[in-house]
Amino acid sequence: MTCRELYRALCDRLEAGGAASPAFDAACLLERFTGLRRGELPLRGDRTVPPGAEAEALRAGELRAAGEPLQYLLGEWDFLSLTLEVGEGVLIPRPDTELLCETAAERLKGREPAEGGRPLRVLDLCAGSGCVALGTACLVPGIAATAAEYSEEALAYLRRNCARYPDLPVEPVRADVLRDAGRFPGGWAAILSNPPYIPSADLPGLMREVQREPRLALDGGEDGLLFYRAIARDWACKLEPGGFCAVEVGAGQAEAVASLFREAGLEAVETRRDLAGVERVVLGVRPAEGLSPERPAG
Incomplete structure (x- = not known):
């Protein structure tokens, strides 16, 4: 699976779960689990997802769709x-x-x-x-x-x-x-x-x-x-x-x-x-x- 495909899968799951900002949340989760920065997706989205990252990211997407705070899933937040x-x-x-x-x-x-x-x-x-x-x-x-x-x-x-x-x-x-x-x-x-x-x-x-x-x-x-x-x-x-x-x-x-x-x-x-x-x-x-x-x- 490519990073772009994983991003789309995350977006679909978050939209179905009623997330207020599915695109942003999906991009943050993609960065957290693949290392691909949000701004790099258009140019480097064809990069293959690292082993194990797909399952971890999709699991995090499920939790986010169920209401888990994005910040908890990322483990850190800017202030x-x-x-x-x-x-x-x-x-x-x-x-x-x-x-x-x-x-x-x-x-x-x-x-x-x-x-x-x-x-x-x-x-x-x-x-x-x-x-x-x-x-x-x-x-x-x-x-x-x-x-x-x-x-x-x-x-x-x-x-x-x-x-x-x-x-x-x-x-x-x-x-x-x-x-x-x-x-x-x-x-x-x-x-x-x-x-x-x-x-x-x-x-x-x-x-x-x-x-x-x-x-x-x-x-x-x-x-x-x-x-x-x-x-x-x-x-x-x-x-x-x-x-x-x-x-x-x-x-x-x-x-x-x-x-x-x-x-x-x-x-x-x-x-x-x-x-x-x-x-x-x-x-x-x-x-x-x-x-x-x-x-x-x-």
């Missing part, structure tokens, strides 16, 4: 300039989350180094694959990031992705955002998070591909705000004066999260819109005079 390992048990990095990294980078680039010339410290909560911490470290050389993740499965991906990029100073740690704030010191220049934010009742209605991702990374509690309350209540007080907290939010959640930030004592609260015009990032700054750790948040 900003990084290529991160992903698979079952970890949330797939999405383009929307790049806005969180870019927003953080914009703020951090204007900050002076910490006392004694030490790097600015950044904390990524609910880190998953590590895309936020690694992406921000890629955009802002010289910071020192800690990426906290509770799920053991996701933590394994986080550790491997940090090892992929040893020049990016990101330390993976296991921590529960809802319970472990007391383990962490203060003095962070930035606290970032893309936490679970889908209301529990909405989970059954998600796209079939999204339902294959870990529930721990999706379920934001009854109203989707469980983790934002914890971040505002337990973590915002760990910012250094003038430090900021920035989080990704779901559609329609920005106003509620902004209110939580204000109630927690953060100032200059603002939102950033993604390319679709959705308020996707909420940011608040710890006032220079400090912030009481006992201050309530919602």
Whole structure:
């Protein structure tokens, strides 16, 4: 079988399974299992498929047609300039989350180094694959990031992705955002998070591909705000004066999260819109005079 014939077979199977982008998915799977890059298919499509690759690719096509995320089948996915390992048990990095990294980078680039010339410290909560911490470290050389993740499965991906990029100073740690704030010191220049934010009742209605991702990374509690309350209540007080907290939010959640930030004592609260015009990032700054750790948040 030639690569072109395998590509057509994959397209046919994916179309029959109702895939939203069968041509793109087929080209990605072809590259994954034969090494033929997507742009090379018109010129090199007559190349013979390597032994064993045909069966593996067709099996992956069957899984994709049944709703398995393409990213899990490929085993990695691009985020900003990084290529991160992903698979079952970890949330797939999405383009929307790049806005969180870019927003953080914009703020951090204007900050002076910490006392004694030490790097600015950044904390990524609910880190998953590590895309936020690694992406921000890629955009802002010289910071020192800690990426906290509770799920053991996701933590394994986080550790491997940090090892992929040893020049990016990101330390993976296991921590529960809802319970472990007391383990962490203060003095962070930035606290970032893309936490679970889908209301529990909405989970059954998600796209079939999204339902294959870990529930721990999706379920934001009854109203989707469980983790934002914890971040505002337990973590915002760990910012250094003038430090900021920035989080990704779901559609329609920005106003509620902004209110939580204000109630927690953060100032200059603002939102950033993604390319679709959705308020996707909420940011608040710890006032220079400090912030009481006992201050309530919602």
